[in-house]
Amino acid sequence: MLVPDAPAWAQEDAKQAVQPKDDVEIVVTAVARGRDRLDTAISTSSLKADEIQKTAPRSVAEIFRNIPGIRSESSGGEGNANISIRGLPIGSGGAKFLQLQEDGLPVLEFGDITFGNADIFLRADLNLAQVETIRGGSASTFASNSPGGVINLISKTGETEGGAVQATTGLDYRQYRIEFDYGAKLSDSLRFHLGGFYRQGEGPRRLGYDGEKGGQFKFNVTKTFSSGYIRLYGKFLDDRAPGYLPMPVRVTGTNANPQYQNIPGYVANRDHLLSRYITRNVTLDGNNNLVTDDIRDGQHPLVKSLGVEAQTELGAWTITDRFRYSSISGSFTTNFPSNVDSASAIATALGGPGATLSYANGPRAGQAIANPGGLNGNGLLAQIVVFDTRLNSLDNITNDLRANRVFDLGRGKLTTTVGFYKSRQTVDTDWLWTSILSDVRGDGEAALVNVRRANGTAVTQDGFYAFGASYFGGCCRRSYNVDYNVNAPFASLNYLIGKVSVGASARYDFGSADGTIAGADLGGGRVGTTSRDINGDGVISDAETRVAVIPLTSPAPVNYRYNYWSYSSGINYRFADYMSVFGRYSRGARANADRLLFGPAVSTTDGRLVSRQAAIDFVKQAEIGTKYRRGGLTLNLTGFWARTEEQNYEATRQVFIDRTYRAYGLEFDGGYRNGPFSLTAGATWTKAKIVADILNPGVVGNTPRRQASLIFQATPQYDIGRFAIGTNIVGTTSSYAQDSNQLKLPGFTQVNAFAQFRPVPRLLVALNANNLFNVTAFTEAEDAAIPANGIVRARSVNGRTVSTSVRIDF
Template structure:
């Protein structure tokens, strides 16, 4: 065990043994950490009564919080039957996600018109019980949604957009989304078995919680999953489990609590980076989608029986066979929470967690080419890559030949083929240590004036150690899951020199040769003291908060510059193909620290017991981490050079005005929230994938964004009838180009009515959005889209529930997160590619609650 691990375990033991807090905390919690848990249950008809525990002081209801916050209950999310964490997030107003990258993660998550320029979750932080899953949401091949899973352990998901996200959390100024766990406040549990009806997937969920004594309670739960998924992948692409547990000791005289928690995640899931279709274009708008030959984007996966395993050239220079395992995170976390009240006026709260994380990202990206057009071109020009090791000389494509399958040895003549990256990345270490502390002092007088001062320190050390192996791979595009690899020959009809073997045209040479053999070991340490001052008198509430982040970067990257060749033999013969290898030469040293200040100001007025209005302004910093490597941003001593200093930080400023109202109308109760928001961002970043374009593009990004809009959320309950949803209007602008940012809808909405008669329940959810541009230049846009989900449940016996859920009820083809035009076949027909919505999926379940 490392010294740091011992220190962390020592910190947790110290909390348990001596009730002493070690510095750090990004948020506070109520005296009983799960007062919010019970509030979520008892206030189902009054969501504005819920205590906000995410990126907030921790003792305010939604009605009396001057922030935009949404809570999603366990039942609400279950009824929606999300196939991924991104689909959970699509239920939150103001959050933009690709939504369809698959259950493994890898979604791009934007907020309130601020798009994702490079990938991942740049301005949105995902948390479990108030602690980040990873420090940076856009770690390359380690995004924050890799490491979190929604299951029965979750009491609710709470999301704060804008506002206090700048000062109550680090590296997430746009939004903080928190998965809040059950902690045994409610005695009982559940066992649920669900199965795909028109696809192969089985999942067992379980959880149980309760009291071991008058002062000790616990909760334990998790899931086990197995199957091939909605893409009908012809092997067990889904295979994994999660176990979470916690034990809470309530301290004497209701002074507080002590909690220990544990998590183990080992979940292999496919990821959908490319699902092609034909698009019909009218003017500058894609008005409809259809299958690309026999490829159905609602079912297509690049993973198939021919690349279930594939070969890489590893960092030691040896060949290695690896599984095509999609996204496979492995995480083990132990932690603790401690809250103690010294009296009526002073309390401390501390959380700590030590996490070991590793895993793999394996995927074959699909990039569509026209077979006839590629004949006669040279490699790599035919594939749109920018560079290729010159050791093998010029290679001209004469023909494609099936390298495997029933047509092995025959010439390939189908109209389309794929040539793109076959990726295997080892996430050798993305573990972290996080420790949070806050002290709270409260004062008041007989006149009703209350002052609350909170101060604390957040500390997190994040490791990022990766090993990239990215080959160039060619395969057929004929069927959803039976696409064989293609070998290339220099002559017609499979004659001449063989230029590929097993579909491989090179090892580590994809994406322009910039990245195929990357290897690096980096550590980022963020120490952030913060303070919040809140004053209440009458119906007024004023708060001001400030955060000072100090982020230190350290480590090395190694240069992928050793070029050579490899001789590879398959069933068709022998090919000499190019290689790029990781050298032992240090490419960059990182040794620098950046300091920056974030702030937030808010005011709220409670018009009466059921109505409040608020205003807020904030400015939050965001540190650019591993995406700055391999980009010429560092001096020899590890410090930032002039360009690196300019792109190392981004600041998001935001303003909000909001109204919250609850009430009754006739026999119905309702809650509504209306918020006007504005956001401004000057973003500097680095996107290495732009180097792989033909011709190469400048990878340095410098964009000015402005966004404004309105969020409207509502909840209506009338007996057994419930209506929930939201509508958002956003006017995003990319100022330096005078265009609308790509993949960002101006209008999005969710309408979700349901009726619960006790013995049975039924409901639907309608999720729609307006058209979105496919590129920042605004040359082509996708038309508006609407997707419908539904559920029916029957309770034939107390505690037993039979359920049927359907996603994408009308089996529509769509790309709600945007798509790229890969090929233009005619003025009215294009080939599109991105993560598409799954086709209609039916899932049956049986639950027993006890």
């Protein structure tokens, strides 16, 4: 099948590859040259825009759940999802071993920047043509820092003339969205496409305020020549969306057979400890100046990017260059419960025996809590750390230059590719966390609570226990300003003779990290806590003795270099027009970024690596598979094996990781079409374990946390043109909450449903239900075992949201 909005060279490849009986599916992501999938020794998938829209994803992470082999924990809202592939670990957050791209270049060089995960800066709208994925294989050598694979969001480019305007509203939740796109040819050689969206509303969870507010605009202009093309494109994203983190849920039973239940007054898949009454975070900024930040900003990406893509023919060589500069900033602000316990227990822990409680704000401000055990029907309080993180700059500049040529060699054809990749990624962030005290109440009604000692002295100030992360032991008042330079020459050879294709590729990455970091966590006598009159009343209160500051006069340098080789080789045998088999072995790596800092791997005196191996985590992979495509049936089955090194840091648990994993399994995906009925489906079975751990040997032999044995997806639908109806099913079997393999996260099946109707040819009316049966499905939990009080902090996917859309095509 030809891809209307693929690059020009991919269009030409597709035309040349068309077989007389079967449509051709061209892959253009993380490969040397666009090829029919049956002629490649790699595992690939693509999701077309129309099919994506039917399933009504509420975030890009929910799109990724429908890609075989991808584990996308889509419970963080519009961003902050944990994403992995084929059993590769999620040691902290984000997408460490998997790169997210837009139009062939990475959104961020590193997909797991702390509080700056790559998916935060991605939005799907009518600009999207398709999502294409490479799993394993050539991803190790055709992209840096992505040994597990690449997910590429490909934009429309005006090849198909026309556009649409679509309005969407939530029926059982508050969200209002308008989006549009339009593309056309200005002449035989000039075309454009533009589009975007704006939305506002509370969002899928009950917050008590508009948590979602903002939008995106994208454009591109393409000029074609007889020998190639040049494309200019840009993006502006300014959006706000709440960041959902693990929240309290009651768990009974045993760790092996737990029963997860809602807490009275709080629904795990609809509520969050964000509230109309908890909107201001009083703190010190990165220069230790007093500021008040708005917690309602949530995940606030601000992206301004401009790129150029060009291709030309120089003799027999095809030269392609992609360049993009992205100015990226914003903030990540949300509430995280460091501890949830009975109100009386927390009062005693903070204020001593006889401590009393009262409301600090909200409709009951100043009112004493006379019966802590009956508070809100659950008797609970939450000690919350406000994750207030300024993303001063995550600017990214990237260029990918490659040359490609096909030689006639003997009876076959040799495809040769050489290239050079260069990027510069800035990580300039400030962690401005505070500690507050809140009751546990849903529907956006939670309020701050004050504690007084038995003698009447105040422990808290307006609900603030500390103007720093005292609940985390006073850690984490941090400032980063580090630039990461990545350079990578690469080359590949692929020889096609008859039914056999043999290929090999290599990449040499060398890079550097240069800058400074500051924080009391670095030790060396650096002081991170002081007393300061925050409210300006001339008196230092108890809470004002716990004010976190950044030791600006004693930063630590970051100054190290690294290098490594990646390689991949594979063979494909297409023994029939409709079927092929392949095998591949690869070694790739991921250079560690900001999560390596503030730990033992980087010297705080000269900024160099304590161990050269600390900068790089290698991934070795092998895969063997078969592909079948005939008529309306497509079947792909791949066996895989991977061995992964990982060094990491998780902010919520303040845990460093240094270990090795092994995983193997089977991955299936396929599709079937017969008249108006179609079915796409996929499943991945994985057996993974921790095979070595330097810092915590007790977990060796255990299954990595949140790694299920089976993940699956299926979309059956019936489409007669004017009317379509179907479901989208995603699910997983059970997994362990943490690496200690105690508390289990139950398996779940989530069903989404859609119906579309065209009363007239250019008018589409759609009804979509996300999580139709309102399952409470947990993707992660902070606690390794059921605590004595039975309260576990876990993160659920959103509950049922039903929306309706009206789209006018023109």
